Amino acid sequence: MEMTEYPSRRDPKTVITAAAVVVVIIIAAAAVIMFNPFQQRTLTIYTYGSFMDWGDNNDTDFFGPFEEEYGVDVVIDRRADDANTLVAILEAEAANPIADVVIGIDNILILEEAAKSVLEPYTPTNLSLIDDSIVSALDPEHYVVPFDFGLVTIIYSMADMNTTTHPELANLTFADLADPAMARALVTEDPYLSSPGLAFLLTEIAVHEKLLGTDWIDWWSDVKNDIDIQPGWSEAWAAWYDSATKHMMVSYGTDPAYSAYYTQAEPDVGTAPIYFDGEHYAWMQVEGMGLVKNGPNPELAKLFIEYCLSPVVQKYVALNQWMFPANMNVELDSAFDYALRPDEVILLNELLGQAEIAENLASWKSEWNDIIRG
Amino acid sequence: MRNGSIVTHVVMALPLLLLVGFLVYPVLGVLILGLVVGPGSSFQDVMSSQVTHATLWFTFLQAAASTILAVVLGLPGAFLLARLEFKGKQAVRAAVILPFILPPIVVVVGFLRMFGSYGFVDSVAMALTGATESVVNFAAGVPGIVLAHAFYNIPLVILLVSASLERLDPDIEDTAELLGASGIQKLRRIVLPHVMPSLLGATILTFLFCFMSFPIVLALGQGRYMTLEVLIYYAFSSFDFGMTSSIAVIQILILMTLAIAYAAAMRSDKKDAGQTSFIKTVPIAELSWPRLLTGILYALLIGVIVVGPMIAVIDSAVFDPVTGQYTLKGFLHLLEVEGGLLPLTNSLFYATLATLFSVVVGIPLAYSLRSRSGLLSNSTSVMILLPLGVSSITIAYGLLRFIAVPTGWAANPWPLIIIAQTLIGVPFTARAIESSLRSIDPSLLDQADSLGASRLQKLFFVELPLLAPGILVGAAFAFAMAIGEMSATLFLRREQNVTLAVTIYENLGVRRFVEAGAASLLLLVVCFIAFLVIQRASESAFKGAI
Numbered sequence: 001m002e003m004t005e006y007p008s009r010r011d012p013k014t015v016i017t018a019a020a021v022v023v024v025i026i027i028a029a030a031a032v033i034m035f036n037p038f039q040q041r042t043l044t045i046y047t048y049g050s051f052m053d054w055g056d057n058n059d060t061d062f063f064g065p066f067e068e069e070y071g072v073d074v075v076i077d078r079r080a081d082d083a084n085t086l087v088a089i090l091e092a093e094a095a096n097p098i099a100d101v102v103i104g105i106d107n108i109l110i111l112e113e114a115a116k117s118v119l120e121p122y123t124p125t126n127l128s129l130i131d132d133s134i135v136s137a138l139d140p141e142h143y144v145v146p147f148d149f150g151l152v153t154i155i156y157s158m159a160d161m162n163t164t165t166h167p168e169l170a171n172l173t174f175a176d177l178a179d180p181a182m183a184r185a186l187v188t189e190d191p192y193l194s195s196p197g198l199a200f201l202l203t204e205i206a207v208h209e210k211l212l213g214t215d216w217i218d219w220w221s222d223v224k225n226d227i228d229i230q231p232g233w234s235e236a237w238a239a240w241y242d243s244a245t246k247h248m249m250v251s252y253g254t255d256p257a258y259s260a261y262y263t264q265a266e267p268d269v270g271t272a273p274i275y276f277d278g279e280h281y282a283w284m285q286v287e288g289m290g291l292v293k294n295g296p297n298p299e300l301a302k303l304f305i306e307y308c309l310s311p312v313v314q315k316y317v318a319l320n321q322w323m324f325p326a327n328m329n330v331e332l333d334s335a336f337d338y339a340l341r342p343d344e345v346i347l348l349n350e351l352l353g354q355a356e357i358a359e360n361l362a363s364w365k366s367e368w369n370d371i372i373r374g
Numbered sequence: 375m376r377n378g379s380i381v382t383h384v385v386m387a388l389p390l391l392l393l394v395g396f397l398v399y400p401v402l403g404v405l406i407l408g409l410v411v412g413p414g415s416s417f418q419d420v421m422s423s424q425v426t427h428a429t430l431w432f433t434f435l436q437a438a439a440s441t442i443l444a445v446v447l448g449l450p451g452a453f454l455l456a457r458l459e460f461k462g463k464q465a466v467r468a469a470v471i472l473p474f475i476l477p478p479i480v481v482v483v484g485f486l487r488m489f490g491s492y493g494f495v496d497s498v499a500m501a502l503t504g505a506t507e508s509v510v511n512f513a514a515g516v517p518g519i520v521l522a523h524a525f526y527n528i529p530l531v532i533l534l535v536s537a538s539l540e541r542l543d544p545d546i547e548d549t550a551e552l553l554g555a556s557g558i559q560k561l562r563r564i565v566l567p568h569v570m571p572s573l574l575g576a577t578i579l580t581f582l583f584c585f586m587s588f589p590i591v592l593a594l595g596q597g598r599y600m601t602l603e604v605l606i607y608y609a610f611s612s613f614d615f616g617m618t619s620s621i622a623v624i625q626i627l628i629l630m631t632l633a634i635a636y637a638a639a640m641r642s643d644k645k646d647a648g649q650t651s652f653i654k655t656v657p658i659a660e661l662s663w664p665r666l667l668t669g670i671l672y673a674l675l676i677g678v679i680v681v682g683p684m685i686a687v688i689d690s691a692v693f694d695p696v697t698g699q700y701t702l703k704g705f706l707h708l709l710e711v712e713g714g715l716l717p718l719t720n721s722l723f724y725a726t727l728a729t730l731f732s733v734v735v736g737i738p739l740a741y742s743l744r745s746r747s748g749l750l751s752n753s754t755s756v757m758i759l760l761p762l763g764v765s766s767i768t769i770a771y772g773l774l775r776f777i778a779v780p781t782g783w784a785a786n787p788w789p790l791i792i793i794a795q796t797l798i799g800v801p802f803t804a805r806a807i808e809s810s811l812r813s814i815d816p817s818l819l820d821q822a823d824s825l826g827a828s829r830l831q832k833l834f835f836v837e838l839p840l841l842a843p844g845i846l847v848g849a850a851f852a853f854a855m856a857i858g859e860m861s862a863t864l865f866l867r868r869e870q871n872v873t874l875a876v877t878i879y880e881n882l883g884v885r886r887f888v889e890a891g892a893a894s895l896l897l898l899v900v901c902f903i904a905f906l907v908i909q910r911a912s913e914s915a916f917k918g919a920i
Binding site: 259 | 413425428429479482483486487490491492493508513589592593596597598599600607608610611612613695696697698723727730771774775779780782784785788830834864865867868869879880882883884885
């Protein structure tokens with residue numbers, strides 16, 4: 001080895017000190033930026049990732065008027081992927097709550113003891129704006145009050161199938177879906193991890209136990225080798241869209257409206273609610289908002305919940321959330337003519353009461369798991 | 375001298391204390407809370423359940439199958455990368471790691487398009503057989519799961535093993551050839567023993583990743599299969615904390631067994647490091663035809679498995695499935711503050727610091743791993759693997775509940791996000807640096823001593839430059855782990871802490887497909903550049919040493 005060009009060496013201590021100084025400066029700068037001491041009063045709303053994030057409007061449109069009126073910064077913190085995780089986070093933070101209001105706890109999640117344990121019941125002064133049936137379908141005790149609602153149903157891609165090629169779509173039954181060719185074309189979501197997935201499980205249970213009078217277990221045993229069960233709605237949509245063999249998916253009844261609105265044409269998806277004896281049926285998911293127990297600003301939080309029930313916010317729900325606004329006096333965009341509407345179906349929630357669900361949910365889910373993975 | 379040894383002890387102990395404080399304490403907290411307070415199933419219930427047994431078996435078998443496939447497919451790549459000399463080698467090495475950073479849902483989409491029914495591979499197969507119906511579907515069931523796990527972990531095998539191969543002493547090879555050893559004999563007697571530690575390390579890491587897999591198993595398994603990690607998420611979302619903790623205990627027991635067995639295997643590998651040297655490389659133009667052909671075929675195979683799903687990412691950045699049109703609005707969205715600039719800044723800030731920290735912490739930990747004390751090396755081995763072998767939701771919940779909330783960091787958790795991302799990088803830096811440590815010729819250190827170098831000078835001018843290849847690989851993976859991290863970030867972050875990986879998932883959740891695609895592409899590009907920079911930096915450090 002040639003030693004003539006031996007490189008000059010800096011003192012390692014200088015290098016270490018310089019590197020340490022740079023790192024400390026970066027972190028300190030970040031700390032100053034992020035812990036801005038001049039922030040005004042904030043009201044923190046915890047909600048799930050996709051909350052009011054589907055459209056062209058933004059949080060300033062929805063909540064700006066409230067911020068101005070009360071001189072407060074409303075932070076919409078899309079804190080978790082799903083509402084179950086929101087509850088777990090609220091539980092973990094219970095000793096020192098950050099959130100004032102939580103939005104997204106639905107009519108099944110509120111049955112969990114954990115959900116009630118992090119909430120304070122509150123009856124907004126303007127609750128009369130919301131139809132009684134929706135309020136009590138969500139929570140008669142008002143731990144949460146409705147923000148929006150939607151119907152969970154099977155949708156199909158019209159490019160692949162329609163009521164001419166598959167006449168059974170007009171009056172779809174679980175028996176139709178048990179046909180291997182149909183079951184292989186259906187994508188649903190995991191009832192443990194996804195609320196539409198859980199709604200579909202409850203649909204299946206309600207239809208079999210309450211309408212057909214048969215054991216709900218059998219249908220899942222019939223289809224378990226053919227049906228595609230994805231962990232969440234996004235994954236299910238990807239499987240439905242990207243697999244040439246999947247034509248039907250468990251989703252929301254507003255999907256045709258979404259399609260019509262964004263393609264500015266006739267929708268390319270149809271809805272196929274479950275049929276029995278002259279009627280169509282669907283499960284209603286009601287998403288609620290509630291006061292966080294021991295939250296930092298309870299009075300302001302109550303005003304915020306009332307504000308959310310008012311038309312100022314509710315008029316944005318349809319096109320930014322693709323659910324029906326809880327306040328039904330709000331006018332809907334004409335695209336919603338294509339949606340599956342509540343007056344077109346009988347709600348399965350009326351057949352399967354909340355008390356019965358609360359009592360059986362854990363065992364239903366674990367029986368479902370035993371069938372699918374057994 | 376006395377002074378120096380106190381400093382040494384402090385330097386060695388600090389990383390261990392950090393691991394105890396930010397990893398062992400929150401994890402133990404969650405376990406005890408779940409097992410003692412609950413609510414939910416008892417440990418006995420979970421352990422005696424048929425579901426647990428069946429799930430454990432499936433988790434184990436799919437992880438073993440996936441690991442074998444990843445190693446078999448990755449090893450030739452490691453040899454080619456170390457042995458061949460060709461233009462653009464740095465770029466190839468930086469590109470190899472890219473699959474590692476993609477969020478699972480992006481990989482699933484890529485797999486459906488590449489390997490699903492009527493996907494690319496199926497179309498080729500149908501054309502070849504003249505079939506009109508779908509012939510093959512490698513994007514579903516166990517084959518899909520195993521293939522996707524291979525996709526994720528091939529980079530690990532290729533890069534860890536090739537880093538160690540680069541230190542293969544050419545003199546020994548020459549001597550073996552002179553003595554008439556055949557290619558196979560050379561491989562068995564010289565090359566394999568040399569790469570064994572890094573191969574074992576890559577195998578263990580791959581196995582752990584596959585063992586802990588969760589979204590891939592659910593999505594490609596179409597719901598018919600589950601792993602222990604799925605059971606944990608089920609229990610967690612049903613507020614059955616007894617079950618969450620019980621399964622985490624099973625995971626930890628398995629992890630400890632693996633980590634201790636590995637540490638023991640490493641200690642028994644008493645082979646002295648030979649002279650520090652470089653492998654004999656071959657320019658690609660000098661390869662014989664059959665070898666070149668084999669190499670090309672292998673590159674094609676890896677290309678289909680690894681590059682195919684990545685092409686789907688590029689396509690998804692410009693094609694909007696809702697309107698059925700090509701568009702640039704995904705990229706325009708990236709230019710907005712909330713859409714791209716904030717997530718990018720956060721991602722780079724967190725991942726850069728996390729990488730830096732995991733290297734700084736990884737160096738003393740590598741020395742602890744090499745310690746002659748079985749207790750020290752075993753406990754280090756277990757602790758550094760803990761973040762990979764215990765459910766990420768357990769760690770994330772523990773950090774929130776036992777550190778963020780009591781300290782008030784929950785309101786602004788960015789330091790904790792960096793810590794969480796550091797924790798998952800440490801297994802890579804510590805392991806990679808440790809395997810580089812093995813190939814340092816002790817006589818070099820003695821020479822430095824006799825020339826009167828201080829401990830710090832020795833570390834800086836002799837050891838660190840020699841460790842550069844290990845630091846390089848470790849840092850690259852630490853960066854990849856940090857920037858791709860989802861679970862802890864999703865759980866800890868507030869609105870202002872959104873990262874690129876999180877934004878991809880959120881965009882997909884609201885049908886902003888091109889926005890998600892563009893963010894995925896940006897993630898790939900940023901990582902590619904980062905890996906090139908890391909390579910450059912470590913190579914110049916290394917050249918400075920010799």
